[in-house]
Amino acid sequence: MSDEPAPEIRYLVLGGAGFLGSYIVQALISRGDTHVAVFDLREPAQEDKIERVSYYTGDICNLDRLVDVLKETGANVVFHAVSPIHGLSDSIYQRVNVDGTKTLLEACRHPSLSGNVFKFVYTSSTGVTWRAQDIVGATEEQLPIPENGYDMYHHTKAVAEKMVLEADGDGMRTVVIRPGGMIGPRDPQLLHRLAAALAEKKHKVQIGNNTNLVDWVYAGNVADAHLAAADRLPSRKDLDANTTPHPVAGQVFIITNGTPMLQWDFSRLVWRALGASPADLDPKKATKIPRWLALFMATIAESWCKLNGGHTELTKFNVIYSTTTQWYNIDKARHALGYQPRVSLEEAAAMSAKWWKERGEKEHKARQASRRKLL
Template sequence: MTGASGFLGSHLVDHCARAGHHVRALVRPQSDTTRLHGTPSVEPAYGDLGDAESMRQAVEGVDVVLHSAARVVDHGTRAQFWDTNVDGTRRLLDAAGMAGVRRFVFVSSPSAVMRPDEGDRYDIDESVPYPDRWLNLYSETKAVAEQLVRAANRPGFTTCALRPRGIWGPRDHSGFLPKLLAKMLDGRLPDLSGGKRVLVSLCHCDNAVAACLRAADAPAERIGGNAYFIADAERTDLWAFLARVAELFGGRPPTRRVPAPVLHTAVRATELLWRLPPLAARHEPPLSRYSMALLTRSGTYDTGAAARDLGYAPVVSQETGLGQLADWVESVGGVRAFVRSATLHT
């Protein structure tokens, strides 16, 4: 398993361990492995996606690879994104294939098929083709990596890709929800909806985990070489959801609206400034076409293929998930502890 010390990866580790599996977790030497050492049947393997030898050692004797590690930020150079998301996935695929791994499950993203100039899209299914241009390097490199994974499928080595959208839930300190909540706590998030309902699919972490575990066991002849959208059961009114999260954690719901021309000018200016290498490599931009697309475009996903081929069904409702999140936030010291990493990057 890659990404085991991260948000989704930590939940995957716990669920696999509880199900009685032995888990070998590829983690970087500098990662916080406290949870891994405290979890029975989990074996840390130190290395990273840039070190082919460490990956060869990590996959030796493994039946299934769950690959969730990636560079997911909205900043960085092409070389940084390509080395982690594309070449890192290629190295892991090669190592797994040579070691006799039988199943390779790649955690991808719907961003792989997002187009720069598209508008609202509802109930998208897997027939949507890859674009020839992307909104950012993250989207591009996830698309390229996903295609590598799908193309590697062969008898005895089953590969597939899962595309969960907007993963949220306990243990997330730096994803989209804590980042937006950090701004709402300080009254810095304007309403960017343009006065319309922005309908989106989100994916609770437990639902993403359920899909990964289903993909690890589903019949090879059904899933080999395929990609699947994964989402919660609910179609979410994004800005109403954010207002509810703000209310739940003591923030200020977005009310101040920014005129579209002003917003577009600010995005263009920011992206021009972020072409400077020192900024692009180290700092996340306050605005980007990608982040604006996620906040202003409707995008919902049809999970019928995942239900048919994987037997996927959401295991956590949005209402239950919000309750779990509130309990966890209290257990870690309150809302400021929840958003601490997000605050450092906004």
């Protein structure tokens, strides 16, 4: 075993300008880490940049660029939080989630880096095991990954997850974090959908009977789990000693807030934070559409959009997702990572709504206007 001092820890967060990635970066800086870099397709807005963080841009499928950034930053701990949003083409998910992850793993083990990277944390999703089935308090070991995922997003995340786990060992130790549905300020997907539903009075319609418990999680809590996993992966000295087995390396951890809520109760929690009155959210006043009827309506809506090139939020996926039970046992993360959710869903909803009102809505409208100009 070498008596040389441990190498200085240097972090590279891929996807660090995105939703979850920015929370990981902030968590590292907040606890006092001094060598933190971000790699993303684009730099964040100037006001979103974090002091003492180095920002690099590039394509995750560009091996040479990745190797150059890994060399320049001297990163020995890599967080891979790159992930396209939902609703894009299958080819994008294949390229980013599969090809991108493969390229990144190759870059981390590039001969020119002399084995610099010895810790690798990958952000997956609880959705990699979901096939529209009810999940009731299941553990990681009780949820095998199906041969074909429910959709291309989750299928490609599962393929990437498998590659990361297979890369564990031989000088680099890896771990996979599977977060549930996330909420928090800077959320690019959930908040605008719920805010739009509220503005369009769609919150007065409930699909299903609201008996399905669902897990959600604050993005900052997920970031905490990433840091805990990285901290508990073997050190360089332990790697050299080849100490196995290890309770974190080569493992998968489900991360939620540990407080499942009825699906429509969660939506009403966010709508209340966005300003809806209790009377306006009274479940007794909601128009309830049975699941079977909603699926029929979604089939018609999707067929119409396919023929006419339109868009609908009433999809079969959304109907099934919002009426299926999905909650998980997170004891493995509690015990092995010391994970404890520090921010409640109520607090997360309040913070998210505040951000949406102050900034999020305006930014979303600006993005929509920019896309319309391009079209």
